[in-house]
Amino acid sequence: MRFSGAPRLSFPPALGLALGLALLSLAPKLQAQSQDDCLACHSDPELKRANETSLFLNQERYADSSHGQAGLSCLDCHAGLRGVRDFPHAEKLKKVACASCHEKPASEASLSIHGRTASDKKEPLPGCPDCHGSHDIRPARDFESMTSPINLPQTCGRCHLEKVKNGRGGEFIRQYEQSIHFRAIKKSGLTLSASCSTCHGSHAIQAVGSSQSLVSRKNIIRACGQCHVGIEKDYLEGVHGKDYLKGIKDVPVCTDCHSEHAILQAQDPNSRVYVTRVAEVCARCHDNLSIARQYGMSASRLKSFSDSYHGTALKFGETRVANCSSCHGFHDIRAASDPKSTINPANLPQTCGRCHAGAGKNFARGKIHSIQDETVTAKYRSSYVIKRIYLILITVILSTLVLFIAADLFRRAVARKRHG
Secondary structure: OOOOOOOOOOOOHHHHHHHHHHHHHOHHHOOOOOHHHHHHHHOOOOOEOOOOOEOOOOHHHHHHOHHHHOOOOHHHHHOOOOOOOOOOOOOOOOOOOHHHOOHHHHHHHHOOHHHHHHHHOOOOOOOHHHHHOOOOOOOOOOOOOOOOOOOHHHHHHHHHOOOOOOOOOHHHHHHHHHOHHHHHHHOOOOOOOOOHHHHHOOOOOOOOOOOOOOOOOOOHHHHHHOOOHHHHHHHHHOHHHHHHHOOOOOOOOHHHHHOOOOOOOOOOOOOOOOOOOHHHHHHHHHOOHHHHHHHOOOOOHHHHHHOOHHHHHHHOOOOOOOOHHHHHOOOOOOOOOOOOOOOOOOOHHHHHHOOOOOOOHHHHOOOOOOOOOOOOOHHHHHHHHHHHHHHHHHHHHHHHHHHHHHHHHHHHHHHHHHOO
């Protein structure tokens, strides 16, 4: 328990003087030796500091707390601190040394971003009571605990939404409240879903840019893999994961595709990986000329896909048409030369057959990502010619239809004029 101010009691002058003399004469006998001595004053709901903050200790709540259940009394935390054993005790007391019992968590916190920030005096340090409470500390599995997954976003938000000046603003932190992780906890009660401490850690929290941070690019796959074990395995076996293990920094990781806090389920139209938005996400790397040249990849992936039937349908909002992940996979994306790849020539009939029943070897011979212009290779010349003929026929048919309608409207107008 932390008491930073002595109780202010109001008495008539004469009575106060008499009571003060009596207390001084009994001072050696009135040193706090048990919890009952502390509660003689602190069990009073009206007991307050000069600034009106309460000094009341709810005995029932404390008895249900972790310390109360362990049988700890006031003096187990406050004993040995200067002035506590004097009655009444000093107005300002030293902070309770939680590290005397919780040495490892305290050491981790001192080396964390919170500890270093406090030493720089740039931001307020969240002390143990800020996250765990003071006299009502409960284990994280308790629904009333400040560190319960249900309450943790609110606990962290007291600083990160109100006090701390985040690099990307409080709105970036608040995006978590709209995520599939938060909804799983708050609405469905799935406390195993990711909360603040799941991704960032509890005491040894490091800055995101630090290589020691659980959510750094170096460690993010492992962090997400705590829950998404199967997805982690698929990713690491795919072309992206293999490059990730090599230490290539340009390779996409979980947060590049799904974002950090605003992770939405794929069926949500606002999700980055919604069917109509997947191509744009992939294009951030595969349409980047510098990345394409550095790693020997073909660029203009988005343009070539957008010019295809699938891409055109997606631009008009059709959600049942194939997108990048429909053909290449989600996390276990593999090179076309890999026998397990969904776009390996031997597997294309099966891949296309998911949507086009009965698709055979000849069905997928046309190249989706070829740039359909005069530079098209002879190998795909037939596809290019067929597409050109198709576009010409559509143009002629639509133009003829428009001319027919215009001629018919003109004829009707002339007829009405002749007959008044």
